[in-house]
Amino acid sequence: MNLYQDIKERKEKLSVVGLGYVGLPLAIAFGKKADVIGFDINEKKIKLYNDGIDVTEEVGDGELKKSVVNFTSDEKKIREAKFHIVSVPTPINEDKTPNLNPLKGATRTVGRNLTKGSVVVYESTVYPGVTEEVCIPILEEESNMKCGQDFKVGYSPERINPGDKKHRLENIVKIVSAVDDESLDIISKVYELVVEVGVHKAESIKVAEAAKVIENSQRDINIAFMNELSIIFNKLDIDTKAVLEAAATKWNFLNFTPGLVGGHCIGIDPYYLTYKAEQIGYHSQIILSGRKINDGMGKHVAEHTVKNMIKADKQVKGSKVAIMGLTFKENCPDVRNTKVIDIIKELEEYGVDVLVVDPASDAEEVYNEYGIKLWNIEDIKNIDAVIFAVAHDEFKSLTLENILNLYNGSNGKVLVDVKGIFEKDEAENLGYIYWRL
Template sequence: MGVRDSSKAAIYDNEYIDSVFAELRVAVIGLGYVGLPLTVAFGCHRDVIGFDLDSIRIDELQGGFDSTGEVSGHDLRGCVHATFTNDSSFLADRNCYIVAVPTPITEHKKPDLDPLVKATELIGTFLNDGDIVIYESTVYPGVTDEVCAPILNRLSGLRYESDDLPADKNLKEKGGRFFCGYSPERINPGDKTHRLADVVKVTSGSTVFISEVIDRLYKQIVTAGTHKAQSIKIAEAAKVIENSQRDLNIALTNEIAIICDKLGIDTHSVLNAAATKWNFTKYVPGLVGGHCIGVDPYYLTFKAEELGYSPQVLLAGRALNDRMSDYLASKIISIMECGSIVIAESKVLVMGATFKENCPDTRNSKVFKLVDDLKSKGISIEIYDPYVKPETFIGDNDKYSFINVPKESHYDAVVIAVAHLEFVDLGIQRIKRFGKPYAKIFDIKSAFPANETDFRL
């Protein structure tokens, strides 16, 4: 059953909305950090297809294991209505597609929409009259209407139904129509407190009626509630500014940390004092990587520049955060030299390689840039991360030396780069035992008291 009536008047027909909602046959495209929790959540309530091209990923999910650590084996086995597959023929009988694929940037720091385009092209071959396509991937404002909808239109021959576009912009009609929606993902990898169901979900649709249907769909799995944006473009903009704001705040804090270091005072003592004022928002300094905060601002600045506006603050914050690994490498080398350590003959243990604590994701982790900077000075680096298995590390295994267990009394310096709970539980005294008697300890994430280390950011 497709959507027969999408008029504004239809939103007052609760019986009709209920019937459309009940007959939605959902497919989630992409089973990473975003798509898998969605599939599992819907799979507890309704029939859902979880689709991913990666056959290894499908095998592990079918076996009840999630290598990202976002979903437990118990929850995977409990979503009895979910089917995981890499066979696209399973998508043929679906009428509601949710796209949750990565949207990275190119080496020139421009949006890379290739995964999104390929997912859209796949859906376009199955699209039928009345079907709905919802995007969750981070994009710049306008991508759904201006990039994705035309692809769906071209491949399906159906008209894109949208209240926000003039009639002559709704694309060609060949006997049917489709609808789009945008509901930006808000998954925080490794966070066991702010889960999918616990975070308010922004929703939107290409027509008033479809926005109601989409909102109803997400309310089924999000107990925290939903927020209906007035348009798809507003929802897209809301998503991209969330992480841009966080990026800027961390950039400010990183700059404060550099200034505090030059003043010879502890950054966190300053932040704690300032945080006693009711309207001061506390952020902590550190390396900013990953596939969200270090990427999303470039989507917004790309669109701004396309429209003839040259953003200043956003790019300045990005540049500062990107340079933090250079600053830290310089600081580490300087302190080691002051301790009469011969840099070119030194061995350093780097604890943590992921882009954030308590998750196995190494994508765009700035720890590797820090390692590269240190290695360029002749330092021998070993990396220890309990979340990253040396044999399964996706990267340059010849370039980076991962170890399963650090050696005791072996290193001239130890760099705590990621504040994994395992490192915190290990304790600073146990960590110090990895170093030689004169070893320097660097705590980039300020996981331990300032007086227990030689430097913390």
């Protein structure tokens, strides 16, 4: 197979299936080096991309308008390509078990349009075994071809960090794996077209799958430790941020902070690993304990908001609380699996009227997904408490004096600063009842 050379010389095409926060940057990057077909089942998204509008904000409208990628929702176009990258979401169900339906659906689509001599590479985060035990049989069934003979398969986990402008596709080492050495060589060379720092060849697909799923599990556990420390220190009336600043003066102290852990990676991937562990008879202890702590932090924030409102002699039922930020992380429009929703639901249980402000997210998407109306900060008035849940740059530019205008004028201005954007002493000197993780 000389597929790499054919792609490089634009004799063969490459397809990217799934054009979200991972797939779109991939398609744009490869589009500078090869002929690329960008496929997504979302026709509205495809239209926006063809109009040069980047809804993910990962590559920017300018790069999108310059791109020559063929964006389409016509699956038959996939047949024109010989190298396919599948980058669809892998969410979880209500019971925290893996939801492989998007991955299976994308695999069926590729399988129906697979031609002999093709290579299919999966980027979606999965538990070890999914590529070979779930995806390959679907490809074979849909294509009536045999993996290893008629087509090859690989796995190269995505490592893109949404909203991160420093760690990008081109400067993050890419893990690659494949069913055999021949396809591993092709996959490595194809990715090296766009990944400047090179690739790491894993010894098997399962090793690559496992490496990806533990990356986010490790981060989840470290944040859970910080969240547990925050709960303890709060009970001891010690400021967690001050403790972490002191501890960080040691050279090998890990720089993690407490917070809400949501999104489509860190808040989900650990459940993929623990699901597989349960299948082989092992019940996770550390991973699930960390998940339990992190899943409970939204409720924890809401409860302390209510406690501080009571301390301020506020009538909780019927009060108005403004929440600043809804996305799962700062400076990113993605609201999938955001844990700010847990704060909102808990406050509403107390009869609180919650008003949400988020300049980074799409109002229509938020309403369709959660039934929540987004407010402009200029329209927020007569508030009893303000919660800064996400550290968007727009919020960091606000001063404590600016925020005073949001309140109803009565005593006891409750300010909950989840990410520690503001200075505690300054806030308290201005008369705020201030609380942070």
